[in-house]
Amino acid sequence: MAGDGEFVLLELVRKFLSVESDTRAVMQTLGALGEHQSRLRGRGTITSRAWGAPFGRPFDFGSTEVESFHTRCRVSRPVRFDVFPGGVAVPLTVSRGCSYGLCTFCSEGGPSRKARVASDFTWIGELSARHPGVPLYFQDSIFPATQSVRQSLLPMLKSLGVDWGCQVYLPSLSHTLLADLAAHGCAYLYTGVESGSNEILAAIGKKGLTRELIIERLGWFAGHGVRAGLSLMFGAMSDDGRLVDTAETVADTVSLTRELSGKGVAIAGFYPNIQTVLPGTALDLGLASRGLHLDFYSMPRAPEFASFEDGAVGYNFLTVDGPNSSQRRQLAYAIIAAANAVAGSPDPCDSGGALEPQGVEATDVAKPLSPARRGSRHAAQWLPHPRSGSPGTIGSVG
Numbered sequence: 515m516a517g518d519g520e521f522v523l524l525e526l527v528r529k530f531l532s533v534e535s536d537t538r539a540v541m542q543t544l545g546a547l548g549e550h551q552s553r554l555r556g557r558g559t560i561t562s563r564a565w566g567a568p569f570g571r572p573f574d575f576g577s578t579e580v581e582s583f584h585t586r587c588r589v590s591r592p593v594r595f596d597v598f599p600g601g602v603a604v605p606l607t608v609s610r611g612c613s614y615g616l617c618t619f620c621s622e623g624g625p626s627r628k629a630r631v632a633s634d635f636t637w638i639g640e641l642s643a644r645h646p647g648v649p650l651y652f653q654d655s656i657f658p659a660t661q662s663v664r665q666s667l668l669p670m671l672k673s674l675g676v677d678w679g680c681q682v683y684l685p686s687l688s689h690t691l692l693a694d695l696a697a698h699g700c701a702y703l704y705t706g707v708e709s710g711s712n713e714i715l716a717a718i719g720k721k722g723l724t725r726e727l728i729i730e731r732l733g734w735f736a737g738h739g740v741r742a743g744l745s746l747m748f749g750a751m752s753d754d755g756r757l758v759d760t761a762e763t764v765a766d767t768v769s770l771t772r773e774l775s776g777k778g779v780a781i782a783g784f785y786p787n788i789q790t791v792l793p794g795t796a797l798d799l800g801l802a803s804r805g806l807h808l809d810f811y812s813m814p815r816a817p818e819f820a821s822f823e824d825g826a827v828g829y830n831f832l833t834v835d836g837p838n839s840s841q842r843r844q845l846a847y848a849i850i851a852a853a854n855a856v857a858g859s860p861d862p863c864d865s866g867g868a869l870e871p872q873g874v875e876a877t878d879v880a881k882p883l884s885p886a887r888r889g890s891r892h893a894a895q896w897l898p899h900p901r902s903g904s905p906g907t908i909g910s911v912g
């Protein structure tokens with residue numbers, strides 16, 4: 515399930531537990547959801563092999579209030595996060611969705627979905643008070659820069675006196691905004707630069723993100739005392755699933771890391787990952803348009819990428835389209851060599867700034883994902899708003 519699915523998931527599990535656990539029951543359960551639309555909220559995609567291709571079906575029961583997420587989650591303990599002194603952070607979000615949302619591989623955005631941002635931040639002060647002195651890490655797809663965030667949240671964060679970090683999309687990060695974030699305690703920014711090749715950046719939907727812009731904007735960080743965590747995504751495919759990464763573009767990415775280091779950018783870590791197809795993304799839909807309907811319940815393996823975050827399992831350029839050619843295997847080896855080449859920086863094949871649970875209790879937020887993890891397997895192209903009863907639709911009230 516992708517998207518804002520907590521209400522639908524809860525209903526789904528309840529229904530599933532009340533009927534026989536076979537494939538027919540799953541289908542009946544999903545069909546029954548539409549009969550109780552008034553109780554449901556959320557938009558997203560459910561993927562199941564039970565109904566055959568296309569495996570991903572959209573649901574739309576209207577938007578979910580962003581505040582409800584915070585009242586329904588409780589962070590009992592910080593999680594491990596080694597970019598901050600002390601090695602832990604408290605994860606949180608103040609918005610839903612990505613305000614950019616056009617990256618072809620990501621499951622968090624969507625061109626017609628605006629991010630929804632909380633306006634009441636008092637709970638953050640209470641959350642921080644339960645974890646005195648522990649840094650905060652905002653896992654919002656892109657940290658929002660709304661009026662309420664700048665006028666209310668930032669002063670509150672400064673008054674808390676703790677380090678904090680968040681995630682940004684470089685084309686929408688102005689120098690003024692960076693200075694504002696840093697002046698209010700932001701010490702770490704994570705972003706997906708993904709590639710040193712402008713052709714690759716265009717192919718994966720990173721509009722406005724170029725090698726030149728990456729170098730320019732990351733060059734601002736050190737002057738404000740902000741360190742950067744950078745996702746590097748290898749094995750890029752076009753939005754219909756054709757491999758576009760080459761040995762040359764892989765080398766471009768390595769040279770970008772060299773150039774950034776040479777320019778004195780304060781880098782907390784480079785985080786290489788392999789582009790992996792996620793259900794419901796533009797990449798998934800593009801593959802389906804070529805007749806490649808991926809069964810996400812039977813994931814292929816790519817042992818070559820075992821050292822990458824999530825690289826060993828899933829649909830990537832080695833596994834998405836039949837047997838490996840020797841040319842693809844050669845590229846895989848070039849990627850592994852590239853990841854090793856940037857390994858002079860901290861933990862190149864580690865979880866890339868990912869937050870890892872540290873004694874997380876059942877009431878804690880679920881294991882958070884790094885942007886890289888969402889990205890390669892991330893990112894979000896939302897399906898068109900379906901009408902109730904249209905083919906492939908579970909339910910719709912919009």
Ligand code: SF4
Nearest residue numbers: 612615617620623655
């Ligand atoms: S990778 Fe996903 S979360 Fe990041 S900018 Fe692109 S759409 Fe947004």
